[in-house]
Amino acid sequence: MSMAIHTERLTKRYGGTEALRGLDLDVPRGSIYAFVGPNGAGKTTAIQTILNLRQPTTGRAEVMGADSRALTHENFQHIGYVSENQRLPEWMTVEEFFDYLRPLYKTWDADLHAELRRQFDLPPGRKVKQLSRGMKMKVALASALVFRPQLLILDEPFTGLDPLVREELIQGLLDRAEGMTIFVSSHDLAEIESFASHVGYLEQGRLRLSEEMAVLAERFREVQVVFEGEAQRPAPWPEDWLPPETSGSMMRFVDTRQDPARWPAAFPTARSIEAQPMTLRAIFVALARSGRKGEQQ
């Protein structure tokens, strides 16, 4: 079966800015795929191109087996999309908005609508423009879940929301996740780490890594080396170790292919070598820092 999302050498140029530079992305069906990366890495551009809201400069994308440039109303019956910048019809009440959407979807689920309304505590008679940011995101998410899409694409759904609202949104999402593919871009790494099955790290329009979250967590280790005297780095520095930070007799680096057997040979004058697992946030910071160093070289 095809991937939920598949892109091949996707590029997108805005004038002189290359937002996507040959993006090859595969999102397995049924996964909860976290799409992360520094500001300006191209996440929103990738999402908009995948959804045919923007045209690629070169390359192609497929969504649930269909070419992104040929997506029809029929395809969008199975694709939900919620974005941080989404505009909702401010002049409508919450209920009018749902009444407006209902006839557009064959798979609209009235029971699920009632359930979401209860779970998210949506005020049916309130005008959208009078809702708080968190409430608006709940309305947007409910409107994307209620027709039971096969693929749900979320672009920064948690930005600017308080921790309780985030928790409620995530719960609302996970309660309905079965059988669905969820592709979510976010900077809220602690939240993302708690529920994503896969992660892709985008850097300057290209994927630097894409894998199962558990594999990533197993692969990355922060290694701290304390030396007898001055810290000494091996030459050449291994390619799969991120650049070290050194202070006096101490060195810290990230081994991206956890391989403790190599450490003693690389640091013959070490007094101690200790390694720690890393959170997704720590992995992100290490990758972003090394990406920035790479840019400066």
Ligand SMILES: Nc1ncnc2c1ncn2[C@@H]1O[C@H](COP(=O)(O)OP(=O)(O)OP(=O)(O)O)[C@@H](O)[C@H]1O
């Ligand atoms: N409409 C546009 N016109 C010109 N440049 C754009 C446009 N939209 C995005 N860009 C540029 O393309 C690059 C990628 O932007 P994009 O918004 O896709 O990144 P992002 O990863 O979603 O960033 P963030 O995490 O900050 O939301 C950036 O350099 C941005 O300035």
